[in-house]
Amino acid sequence: MNGQEYPIDQAEMNKVVEAVRAIKDGPRVLQLYMDICAKCGTCAKQCHVSCSEPLRRNNPASRSDHIRGLYKMNHSVLQKLAALLCGSIGASLKKETLDEWFRDFYECSGCRRCAKFCPFGIDNSVITRKGRTILHSLGLTPAKIRATQKTSDQFGNNEGIPLQVFMDNMCFLEDELLEEHGVRIRIPVDERADVLFATASAEILAHAETLMGCATFFHVAGISWTMSSEAFDAANFGFFSGDDAHMKRKNKLLHDACMKLKVKKLVIGECGHAYRVAKHIGGTNYWGKEIPYEITSILILAAEVLRKGGLKLDPSRNPMPVTYHDPCNFARSAGIIEEPREILRACVEDFREMTPNRDLNWCCGGGGGLGPLDSCEGVREGESSFYEYRMQVTGKKKLEQIISTGARYVAAPCGNCKRQITQLVNYHKHDVEVGGLFDLFDKAIIL
Amino acid sequence: MSVDKLVGGLLPYLTCIVFILGIAYRVSRWNRASVTRMPLFPIPSGRAQKWSQIAKEVLIFKGPLDGDKSLWIGTWIFHATLALVLVGHLGIVTDFPRLWNALAHKKGEIDAVAAIASGCAGVILMATGLYLLFRRLAVLRVREISSFEDYASIALVLAVVLTGDIMRFGSQFDLNPVREYFKALFYLRSAPVPSDPWFLLHFFLAQLLIMYIPFSKFLHIPGIFYSKSLLWQK
Numbered sequence: 001m002n003g004q005e006y007p008i009d010q011a012e013m014n015k016v017v018e019a020v021r022a023i024k025d026g027p028r029v030l031q032l033y034m035d036i037c038a039k040c041g042t043c044a045k046q047c048h049v050s051c052s053e054p055l056r057r058n059n060p061a062s063r064s065d066h067i068r069g070l071y072k073m074n075h076s077v078l079q080k081l082a083a084l085l086c087g088s089i090g091a092s093l094k095k096e097t098l099d100e101w102f103r104d105f106y107e108c109s110g111c112r113r114c115a116k117f118c119p120f121g122i123d124n125s126v127i128t129r130k131g132r133t134i135l136h137s138l139g140l141t142p143a144k145i146r147a148t149q150k151t152s153d154q155f156g157n158n159e160g161i162p163l164q165v166f167m168d169n170m171c172f173l174e175d176e177l178l179e180e181h182g183v184r185i186r187i188p189v190d191e192r193a194d195v196l197f198a199t200a201s202a203e204i205l206a207h208a209e210t211l212m213g214c215a216t217f218f219h220v221a222g223i224s225w226t227m228s229s230e231a232f233d234a235a236n237f238g239f240f241s242g243d244d245a246h247m248k249r250k251n252k253l254l255h256d257a258c259m260k261l262k263v264k265k266l267v268i269g270e271c272g273h274a275y276r277v278a279k280h281i282g283g284t285n286y287w288g289k290e291i292p293y294e295i296t297s298i299l300i301l302a303a304e305v306l307r308k309g310g311l312k313l314d315p316s317r318n319p320m321p322v323t324y325h326d327p328c329n330f331a332r333s334a335g336i337i338e339e340p341r342e343i344l345r346a347c348v349e350d351f352r353e354m355t356p357n358r359d360l361n362w363c364c365g366g367g368g369g370l371g372p373l374d375s376c377e378g379v380r381e382g383e384s385s386f387y388e389y390r391m392q393v394t395g396k397k398k399l400e401q402i403i404s405t406g407a408r409y410v411a412a413p414c415g416n417c418k419r420q421i422t423q424l425v426n427y428h429k430h431d432v433e434v435g436g437l438f439d440l441f442d443k444a445i446i447l
Numbered sequence: 448m449s450v451d452k453l454v455g456g457l458l459p460y461l462t463c464i465v466f467i468l469g470i471a472y473r474v475s476r477w478n479r480a481s482v483t484r485m486p487l488f489p490i491p492s493g494r495a496q497k498w499s500q501i502a503k504e505v506l507i508f509k510g511p512l513d514g515d516k517s518l519w520i521g522t523w524i525f526h527a528t529l530a531l532v533l534v535g536h537l538g539i540v541t542d543f544p545r546l547w548n549a550l551a552h553k554k555g556e557i558d559a560v561a562a563i564a565s566g567c568a569g570v571i572l573m574a575t576g577l578y579l580l581f582r583r584l585a586v587l588r589v590r591e592i593s594s595f596e597d598y599a600s601i602a603l604v605l606a607v608v609l610t611g612d613i614m615r616f617g618s619q620f621d622l623n624p625v626r627e628y629f630k631a632l633f634y635l636r637s638a639p640v641p642s643d644p645w646f647l648l649h650f651f652l653a654q655l656l657i658m659y660i661p662f663s664k665f666l667h668i669p670g671i672f673y674s675k676s677l678l679w680q681k
Contacts, residue, residue: 026480029677035473036670039597040522041589042515054588061592069594115487117514119504120667121675123485285484335488359488 008095012138017093019134020067021074030130033122034071037061043114043124048362049107052396060114060124063104066097067127102140103378105131106386109394110240110368111328116360125368133242141241142386144372148237149246156253157201157233166229169204177212181447185219187211188226195225196258197298198278199269200415201233202372203436207418210270213438214298216445221305225267231257234274235415239281240369251282258293265294267301270436272329272367272414279334299330299413299437303339306346312446318348320433322440323407325354325398325421326361327414343437344411347444354401362401364412365394366420387423395424402432409433411440454651455640459632462654469661470669477673487678501675521582525575532568532611535561539622540629569612576605600663603656610649617645 023030043060044050050058057063070093108128115123135141151160161169170187177185197214204211218225231253238247258266268275279295305311324344330336337358344351354361364371373386384392398421402410410425412418413436422434448457491497503509508526511519537543538561547557580601583589614620624641631638640647660666 024476027483028477028480028673029483029485031477031480032670032674032677036664036667036674038664038667039583039589039592039594040511040515040518041586041592042511042518044588044592045515050588056591059588059592065592112487115678117510119508119510120671121487121510121678123487123678126483126485280484280486332488333486335486335490337489 008098008138013093013095015137016098016134017070017074019137020070023067023071023130024075029123029126032120033064033124033127034068036120037064037068037122038120040119042117042119043122046117047114048111048365048397049109049394053393057100057104058107058393060108063108064122064124064127066101066104067131098135098138098140099378101131102135105135106142106368106370106373106378107389107394108368109328109363109365109370111363112332113328113360113363116332128368129242131242132240133244136242141243142369142373142377143375145237145241145369148372149241149243152233152237152250153246156230158235158237159201159205159233161201161205163229166232169208170227173208173212173215176208177215180212180442181216181445183219183447185215187215189232190229190261191226192261193224193226193263195223195265195267196231196254196261196263196293197225197227197267197269198232198234198254198257198274200235200271200274202235203269203271203415203418204232207270207415207436207439209439209442210436211438213436213440213442214269216442216447217298217302217305217438220311220445220447221302223301223305226261226263228257228261234268234278235271236274236277236282237369239273239277247277248282248286251277251286254278255283255287255291258291263293265296265301267296267298269298270413270415270438272327272334272417275336276329276333297330297334297336297339299336299339299343302438302441303342306342311346313346313441313444314446315347315349315444317443318409318440319350320348320408321350321352321406322348322409322411323352323354323402323405324357325364325402325410325412325417326358327412327417328361328363328367330413331359331361340411340413340437343441347437347440348409352405352407354405362397363394364398364417364420365390365396365424366416369416370394371416371420390420391424391427395420399424399428399430403430407432409435409440411435411437413437451640451642451647454647454654455628455632456637458651458654462657465658466660469658473661473666474669477670482677482680484680485677486681490679490681497676497679501672504671504675517582517586521575521578524571525579528568528571528575532565532572535565535568539625540633541626565615569608569615572608573605573612576601576608580605596663600659600665603652603659607649607652607656610645610652614643614645614649620646 023034039061047060050060105128108125110125110128112123112125115121148158152158155162167189170189174185174187199211234254236247236250238244238250254266266278268278275297283295284291322344324340326337370386370390376385379385410421410432412421412434418434425432425434491500508519508523511522547554583593583597620643628638628641
């Protein structure tokens, strides 16, 4: 992609400058991040991308300087003078600059590990998303993400699954569950219940075993639940693209379904960003503090049920060494850290921790919308595709971690993490299975 | 107007106004802006834990301690020594005869301790300051994100330290006219400005630095409380 393929006129370039200049009036987070970064370099030391490939463009502070430099050039007299004297990063906005923005802002996986170590808590993922929001307004979003958003707006789910196919799919999974467990386990759709369950539609297609495991869980826990034919997809690509309007629109589907079916709880399945958008970004922020339903994760729910006791699980049915990957959106961004471990310890015989883990875990390399990206968009001569970038750069730390645990199964409760790690172990020829927690639950449960 | 009248008679008022108005302007901009919900977990629960987290960052620089020890060793010693030096400067602008009496120490002893402490502090500040400048030049991931502003900031700070060290280690320096001058300044009265050229240069550079704070990354001084607390809003 270069300036010629995507003609950007001067009016649009001015819009970019205006959008950055407007940071002066808020939000507070961006004002602060423009003002106080001391360029100490700690973020680069603790970023999985920067550690794997120590190029300048992978340095979180440098990436943020795309916006910070432009902001400073358009504000203080002192900084304009300084920039004139010695030239600061991102000083001027050329068409080629937007090419860099496109490539760089889609190479940050938004994992927020930098924020954990920055002395001021500067979260570069916020600046990354701001960059993506600006790019989106110019139509500069990776094709896969753009297309997925379009599909989602048309069909109500990211995969474009039509209603009848979804219903057939659920029937099929019920048959599978009957065959597996010898007991009729239902997957209710559009029924009045206590719980509305939603997960990533990609997961439903690619990892149906996880959904089956969730259904089994609701069954044995005696929880009244349902899915919604209009809102079974909790995934939200507006979160990745910086398109706030899409993010709200997609979240509304969940909200409307909860209100329509009068549920007490919205329970999100194994999808990290889906939970984060539902609980922390959307939800009460969009629809008011007094929404009549609680928003929670199936991981929290299952841990609660396990603690109460009464479920019979046989961990020996999962004898292989299992390790747990803390998805960034569950650990750092949602605080769901111990619950998955409680579930795993109950379901598997040989549980091993990665190092580091919990809120300091390394990103799998597929976060922030990177997981679904395979194309060669935004790359220059001699550089490789998003796929190669994920396999060789962003996934490097994760692969090292997995190998050193000696695990044969990586449990990751997030669809993009599953995709990334599966591709990673296959690409690097390691015999490791990747799956969800509820897959293991489904195997261990004694009905 | 002579240099000493400019640096000591006029500039301090400008410095105060620029600093106070500048900080007020920048902080009010933060206060007025919208707050985003962006919790980073685990969130410290309750006020005590939140203050403890802030204290850990401000007092022991936890982020760099965990994340980049080559940075921590330089920046922590620098800032800790700077804090002591700033406290020590209270003894330059005024005196505390009642405090020393209360502690039952003789004036001569206090002066001796102050002389040794200030000397050590001056050397440590210079050494760690140079280490941080050297690090910025030598470590690639730091050099590639450094701009003119970053080098100018450390150069200015080092210049203030250097001139301070020259005063401290140079020929005998009588603090009494300095104390008289600052006491008068505090009460907005005029007094003869000490004419020692190194004092004037040090004072001038220090004021430049103070005026620069509201327009620089030194805004992290109030800023850190805002930026950290943003991560804790649920």
